[in-house]
Amino acid sequence: NGDADMVSLARPFLADADFVNKAAEGRADEINTCIGCNQACLDHIFSGKMTSCLVNPRACFETIINITATDNPKEVAVIGAGPAGLAAATTAAKCGHKVTIYDAESEIGGQFNVAKQVPGKEEFYETLRYFGRQLELAKVQVNLNTRVTAEELNNSDYDEVIIATGISPRMPPIKGIDHPKVLNYLDVLKYKKPVGKKVAVIGAGGIGFDVSEYLVHSGVATSQNIEAYMKEWGVDMTLQARGGIEGVKPEVAAPVRDVYLLQRKDSKVGAGLGKTTGWIHRAGLKSKAVKMLSSCDYQKIDDQGLHLSIDGKQQILDVDNVIICAGQDPLRDLVEGLEKPYHLIGGADVAAELDAKRAIEQGTKVAISL
Incomplete structure (x- = not known):
């Protein structure tokens, strides 16, 4: 232009x-x-x-x-088309292996399909576009809407299996955790279950912050509109203000929900976020009036809401929904009964925190090692 x-x-x-x-x-x-x-x-x-x-x-x-050509080409099955599985499949194929990737969903992406729903994380669409093209170029056989069993793999001609089946959300042992107002983060981001106007988010790691960001927005995210984004952060695009910011008051759209972001630890909420980006996430939620509280001890969930103590003081948060973002467990049921040589990668290996950096690196290195 x-x-x-x-x-x-x-x-x-x-x-x-x-x-x-x-x-x-x-x-x-x-x-x-x-x-x-x-x-x-x-x-x-x-x-x-x-x-x-x-x-x-x-x-x-x-x-x-x-990534070099192998002297021993193998037939490889990759189970799961999330970040780890995509990295493994494309890398193994580039090394000369014959690769087939399976996923139970209708599209590749795994947890990236969840993350891309969050305002400000739309670039994840680009990563999936890239991997989709690499699968084509590397001639990887892609089988979506396909759930594979250990028996099927045992009866196949695959030499090795890479298991990248991801995670399942962990539900903490809180009395009333099965109450109808309780949802997990996949219910919200993936399955789009209805969420009320007053919400408590349990767990203030990266997922808790993402869910909170998602809940306070509506319509097109400001990250997709330069003018709206600059207004939200108090930047004068005409440069009439000194430095483009002096005296400029941020214009933040009102949040569509009243959100509490809670954590058990007594440390600063969001202390474990990225070193150079954590302050942005905290500032963004603060501008949306999200109440970030630490030192929370959860007692029960019932019709009244979430019963908890904060710094030892008993409270009841009158909320419509309680959303659980309290970690996850590896999904590796496929290992039971599997007789083929296999490798666990990504969340199926370690699910302590969803970590795309580790998942993609691990998938790449495992594929090279075949």
Whole structure:
């Protein structure tokens, strides 16, 4: 459009060093897009770690993580088409293995299909676009809407199986956890179950913050509208204000729900978020009047709401729904009875915290090791 004389790229080259070459050759659909997460680049830098990239674990490790042709091609089944499974399948195929990937859902993506619903995380669509194209280029056989059993795998010709079946939300032992007003985060983000106007979110990790962000918004997210986004953060796009910000009052749309974000720990809510992005998430929720509370001890859930003590003081939160974001457990039932050599990756391996950075790196490395 002639909007710029020069374009500067930094993080996008970590995501894909061939960005410019692919664009120049008309292969934009093959570009691995930076999702702006900072998790493996800036967060690593400010923690004294080697820089890399969540969507491209080979960044800065190109001489260590090598994708080379194998001398022993195998038939490989990858079960689960989330981030870990997609990384494993595409990498194994690039190494020369014959790969088939299975998923019980109707589209690839796994937990990324949940995350992309959250305002500000729309770039996850781009990561799935990239992996979808890589599956095509690597000639990976994709079988969606397909739930595989151990018996079927045992009777197959596969030499090895990579299990990337993900996680299931953990439900804490709170009295009344089976009350109708209790939902888990998948109920909200994936299955779109109705949520009332007053909500308590139990668990203030990354998922709890994402769910809270999702609940206070309605309509098109400001992250998809530059003018609205700048107004929300108090930036004067006309540059009449000094520095574009002096004296500019943020214009934040009213939240559509009254949300409590709760955690058991007595530390600052959101202390475990990204080093360079945690403050953004906290500031965003604060602007939406989300009440972030620590040192919570949950007693029970009933028709009155959520009974708890905060710093030892008894309270009842009169809420329409209680949404559980209190961790997850690995889904690895497929291992029982499986006689083929197998590898657990992603959430099926470790589900302590949903970690796409670890999942994609692990999937890549396991595929190279076959």
